[in-house]
Amino acid sequence: MKNKWKIRTIISLLLVFMVSFLMIGCEIEGDISDRKNTKENNLTVSFIDVGQADSILIQCGNETMLIDAGNNDDGKIVENHLKKMNVSKIDYLVGTHPHEDHIGPLDYVIDNFKIGTVYMPKKTATTKTFKDVVNSLNKKGLKPIAPKVGDTFNIGSAKATIIAPAEDYKDANESSIVIKIQYEDTSFLFAGDAETLSENDMLKSGTDLSADVLKLAHHGSRTSSSDKFLDKVNPKYAIISCEKNNDYGHPHIETINKMKNRNIIVHRTDEEGTIIATSDGKNISFDKNNGTYNEGAKVNLEQNDEKDIEADSISENKNENDMKVYFTEKGKSYHLDKDCSSLKNSKNILMGTLKEAKDKGKSDPCDRCAL
Ligand SMILES: [Zn+2]
Ligand SMILES: [Zn+2]
Ligand SMILES: [Zn+2]
Structure with a gap:
């Protein structure tokens, strides 16, 4: 009798153990498939259409990073997109360099959102735009950090690495903060307005520059995206953030031809509006059709009225001086x-x-x- 009871107890204990083991197994499986299916655990990158400017929202898990915020008038556009994407807190706010088409409404964003860490290069400017940003930072007691090449931080389960600037260059564009994001098997490189000087230093640094998606530097200008740099990044996709018929003729024909010759798929805000890229860790998909390999339209002076011609010659003069x-x-x-x-x-x-x-x-x- 005693032995029979013992065996029964052992068998029922075993059964309980096996059943609970199976249940745990199910739970683990359920967890994994949930993670694969829920959008929150993908990496989402929005290239917000802010005209001739940059603004990029990166979301992974519950964390977010905003790289640049467009021109001064784009505050509402950026705010609306962030709200649409359910963002109330920006964990990492990056002002790549102190040009208006990048930090324009950064003050507005700082005033209207909860802000975590702020990254800006050492480079400063004497413009009102820059002073406005500094004032908003001060009001919230935020101190921007000038990141060093090789610094890393996490956005959810994605890893961000600072690639540039290697130094405080004379030129503001060259001083752009460049960030690479790795999410499982996929990667993005956000090149700000960095030009050849900084590109060469990135190449010299020996950092792994390879990326599936390259946000082309300086709106597709010929002064960036050297062949050597493109060789190393070797992107499948290039993003061009620029405005239709912009004064600069971005993207320049030299750059767009490089994309075409290398079979790099192009997405551009001047043709597609806001572009959202989603990575599930293996593959990257876009919510818009591919862009064209057309160069930025040259402004035809004869078709413009006098006022436009005046504005054009002023901006041309400005360009020439730079x-x-x-x-x-x-x-x-x-x-x-x-x-x-x-x-x-x-x-x-x-x-x-x-x-x-x-x-x-x-x-x-x-x-x-x-x-
Ligand atoms: Zn710039
Ligand atoms: Zn720019
Ligand atoms: Zn000469």
């Missing part, structure tokens, strides 16, 4: 080509904007390379 030129300490002219034959005998070739060159009295365009 143009990179080469000159020497003693020379009177400026050069567009660093390898210009008239510079052959000069040991110390200086570089600066056209405005800087003119301010130094180098106002003659070189007749070999600058006419």
Whole structure:
């Protein structure tokens, strides 16, 4: 009798154990499939259509990062998109560099959302836009951090790594914060307005630059996205954030041809509006059809009224003054080509904007390379 009772007890204990084990098994399985199915556990990247500017929202798990916020007038657009995506707190706010088309309404965003960590480069500006941002940061007691290359942090289960700037470059675009995000097997590289100088330093750093999606630097300008850089990033997709018929002709034909020749699929806000990319950790999908390989439209002056022509020539002048030129300490002219034959005998070739060159009295365009 005693033995029979013992065996029964053992059998029933075993049964209880097996049943509960099966139940735990089910629960684990349920957990995994839930995780695969719920949107919150994907990585979602919104390239918000803010015209000739950048604003990118990254969401993973319950955490968010906002990279840039468009031009000064775009505060509401960014706010509306964040609300649509159920964002009330921005865990990481990044102002890539102090140009208006990137930090324009950062003050508005700081005033209207809960903000965690703020990343901005060392570079400052004397503009009202920049001062507004500083004021809003001060009001909330927020201190921006200038991140270092190699710094990492997590957005949900995605890993963010700072890729640039390697130093405080003279040029604001070059000083852009560049961030790579790895989510399981998929990756994104957000290149701000970084140009060739910073690209070369990124290449030198030996960091793994490869990414499935590259937010093309500087709105698809020819001054960024060098072949060497594209070789290393080797993206499947390129995102261009720019406005239709913008003053700069972005994306430039040189850049768009590189995309075409490399069979990189292009998505662009000037054609598609706001673009949302979703990664499930293995694959990346887009909510819009692919963009075209058309270069940015050249503005046809004859079709514009006088006021537009005036505005165009002002912005063209502004662009021209920002143009990179080469000159020497003693020379009177400026050069567009660093390898210009008239510079052959000069040991110390200086570089600066056209405005800087003119301010130094180098106002003659070189007749070999600058006419
Ligand atoms: Zn810029
Ligand atoms: Zn820009
Ligand atoms: Zn020259």
